[in-house]
Amino acid sequence: MDDMKKAANSSCNDGVLLRMGLNDNKAGMQGLDKEKINKIIMDATKGSRFYENELKKDQQVNQRIEKMMQLKEKVTTQQLLKAQLQSTSNYHARRFGVRAAMPGFIAKRLCPHLTIVPLNFEKYGKVSKEVREILAEYDPNFMPMGLDEAYLNITEHLEERLNWPEDRRRFFFNTESTTRIDKDGMNMSAKFNEGEVSSSPVLFEDNTSLMDDGFEQRGLSVENSVVFGTSAEEVVKEIRFRIEQKTQLTASAGIAPNTMLAKMCSDRNKPNGQYRISPERQAVLDFLKDLPIRKVPGIGKVTEKMLKALGIVTCSELYQQRALLSLLFSEVSWRNFLDISLGLGSTHLEKDGERKSMSTERTFSEINTAEDQYNLCRELCRDLAQDLQKEGLKGKTVTLKLKNVNFEVKTRASTVLSSVSTEEEIFAVAKDLLGTEIDSVAPHPLRIRLMGVRVSGFLTEEEKKYQQRSITSFLKSGKEIGFLRLQPEKSNQEYFTKNSEASHRGSFFDQKRAARQLNSENISPNESRGKQLFHDDKSSANFVEERKKVTDLQNSNAREIFTCPVCFEEQSSNNLEELNRHIDGCLSGMHVKDTVEISKNDSSRENTPNFLPQFKNEHVDEREKNNTDQLAGTDQSANVSDSSTNNSTEKFGQIIPDKSPRERQPSNLSDIVRNMCMKQCLFPKRISQDNEDHFDKTEQIEGTSSSHFFDTREDTALVCPVCNSEQKTTNLVSFNRHVDVCLNKGLIQELTEKEDFPTKTYNMENSNRVFSGCLSKGQQCANPSQGTKRSGLTASQSVSKKAKSSNSKHTIEMFFK
DNA sequence: ACTGTGTTA
């Protein structure tokens, strides 16, 4: 405990150095003299405004940590125990809760044997077509990430490759600049075999004995060539070899069963090497065991520091402290932490979605006159407008970013009702924001060193369509006059700019000028008329957009046939909304059914929100067992709800009360565990018997009693994402159950053996009271599915996409994403 | 829902 306090109150110097990124946990710094560099930078920056600001920021972080530690002090043993149970079961319920919705989808999400290869190019290369061409040979769907990284799934390539003749795996050293390449070649071979887990001894041997006339004729002798094997490692070596031969760029790579691990792998042998984590559970855990959390993508210096204050440095500690983390951090965060500690990551390479914002910003030496600032602002708007138009984007929100000479950053945003894209349109908004800021420091000048403009809130593709349709139909229909009468002029003004300059500053002339600017490229020889027309035009578009949205939707698309993921009936519909309505209907129908089936107990419901998810799960599982026919529907409804928005989860929680009070309030720990195990059918026999044999038995029993709905259609083997072992069953119900078991394994063990509990000082003798206690009203409710907000101690993470998708409504997009 | 700040890559 004292250690943690010390860590939290770490000195300012430490903090600043941390902030400045001088922390050698990340690869690449190992060889450098950290102390020396720190000193140099300290000397260079001490006393500067920059340095002062870094200090300030660091103190803010320290405050956050302090707050967190205070919170931690208040955490009771009871809460921790409760959290221990919940964190794991809620976690798995949510993460794998989508189960039955779509067999194929799930199977793909959980099981594929992926090999993902991020390539980190050493030099900042124009990773031009050439490279890309090479990568596409191994995975046509490879995903470039930024300029210097790409993920590819070479699973299929590996299969094909097994049958390839050797010549197809033979590559030549570049012969054009012989001397250099020879040298490179030697370096390459040396590096290839250096420090790699299972480098192939065959590589660079055996080649000399083969002579081939064809090669000789082309001036390519086998001495100048390499044959690569058929393993994943060999493939990646081949890729790196080819890239280097073609582009002179070296790359490091990682091979692992998911993106997160692959990324960390590629970090391992950074300069010019590769590393592989085999997809066995133990290999993953070994890799993670002593891995500093800082290495995990998404965990930056702040998160690192905060976790360090809790005594967490490695990924395994992240797992050990999961109960505490679930109390101190937001749900998104701690689930991400748990994901990390279990080595779970995304196994499919999703195309990154549509962009959400576009911005441009510039740093400069101090600018403090309003005139310069406005000019600069206009310039930024011009640049941004160009970029926007290149991608054909229009956005509703304009954000101005300012950094003053003290390095303090401010952003000011304004959302307008009609989306903007031209220089004038953007500037019209941005200049107001800028004006407000200038005014706010008046009579002092606004002294800035950075200005940026961002546009966000883009129309979605569909919205674009409607708008275009609306505008064109509007123009054609010639109903302007009728519409004009509906909208008084004043509201038109406000329609365009919410922060209308007229409202707080800006004179009449300002308005005039702004209007002129806006109109300059539009139309209208007559100024006043032009202004009117301009605004009216915008407003009309909006009006039409809103009014016609529904009808446009209905008329827009040809009828298509979808299969409802809930009732599995084919739905012929001409738009998504209709379909979604159907699905919602299906889902709520299920809810109603559930409600009727389960007796409601209001008094206990209020007292037991914390256990809902667990019992929800039980509830489902029990019926999976007892009534396979009905099960298909109810299970799906439950699980779809699981993955849906907080709203619907909440609703779900309220509608579905749990079981009888006796079960809800077990009198002691072992009762809880026993109940849990029996209800969830996780451990048919004695829970302390926690071995692999168990899984098989479980599967055999359940495999026979499960509905066909849950059978995977494909012949793909299911691989448990937790233990990474291939499962014999093709039945998703039993497969999911296996995953449950895996996830709960450690927990159950801990609870039964009463050891390995995060902080050993917690008194387990309290356990008898823990659960009744935590059901009382006064207790802090930490149930995530109830939407309880925690204080902002959270760290963000790149899983957000995951989080988002599991938060999306039960719309069809979710299933066909 | 929108805005503003902070973290991360």
Next chain:
DNA sequence: TCAATAACACAGT
């Protein structure tokens, strides 16, 4: 190394 760009989480309103 540093600036620029983008995404996202969270909190406050």
